[in-house]
């Protein structure tokens with residue numbers, strides 16, 4: 282199952298990609314992407330359409346840099362939930378070892394589909410969905426470099442999943458669409474719809490407590506400067522007031538209510554601790570902060 286996105290500027294298809302370094306990926310990015318260098322960072326409302334558009338453009342524009350910077354940590358076929366380095370191979374949040382074989386899995390906000398490749402190696406049948414064509418091109422790049430069967434990818438917004446009801450046994454997302462979507466209550470209902478009864482839904486997001494702190498890895502990131510309760514989105518916008526990047530906040534209680542409201546039962550809320558000896562920073566995630574306050578929340582739920 283592979284979509285044929287229509288907005289690659291040079292009309293290239295993933296099949297046309299070279300099989301080595303991603304610096305050789307086609308130059309063509311979607312035309313008309315707004316420049317973002319001088320954008321203002323503010324708090325203001327941002328709706329479903331505006332958030333979705335901003336995410337697609339931002340991730341298309343920044344996918345190369347993201348994969349450059351984090352590709353080694355993510356691995357080509359590793360399932361890592363968060364900057365703390367929690368591996369699904371150790372955490373078993375999707376099920377006990379050996380139970381993934383033959384299951385249909387939807388990875389949401391998959392990026393270059395590293396998690397899906399890990400799932401494939403365990404005998405699962407993943408589909409990697411992302412809103413960004415450029416991220417999915419990176420998935421193809423990795424597949425070509427490994428001479429392995431390609432991961433099935435779909436370009437779509439997680440808010441409107443292009444699948445029939447009850448199509449999957451598991452849905453998962455490592456920092457995928459959830460933090461970027463305006464209506465995550467609706468997103469939870471969509472995931473519920475495409476899961477089979479008894480299906481599991483696990484997703485990681487920035488731990489909600491981090492909303493109250495500056496997103497800085499150093500000591501300045503240890504003093505609360507904003508209200509944890511303020512749900513006003515974080516928006517970067519250009520001179521015309523068009524959003525180029527949007528992040529949405531929910532409290533822990535909001536997330537629990539969204540899951541319950543969609544028909545999920547919460548099985549676990551994992552708050553990975555910063556491991557001893559792990560010194561690698563990722564943006565605002567650092568050993569200094571990680572040892573004091575949680576950086577990630579992983580919600581594990583089951584569809585009743």
Ligand SMILES: C[S@@+](CC[C@H](N)C(=O)[O-])C[C@H]1O[C@@H](n2cnc3c(N)ncnc32)[C@H](O)[C@@H]1O
Nearest residue numbers: 336340390391392412413438439455457458461
């Ligand atoms: C932080 S990256 C995580 C990617 C991957 N899971 C990983 O761990 O590297 C967030 C991803 O979510 C995707 N995304 C953002 N909003 C989305 C949406 N509304 N629907 C689908 N994907 C979305 C982005 O394109 C991006 O690839």
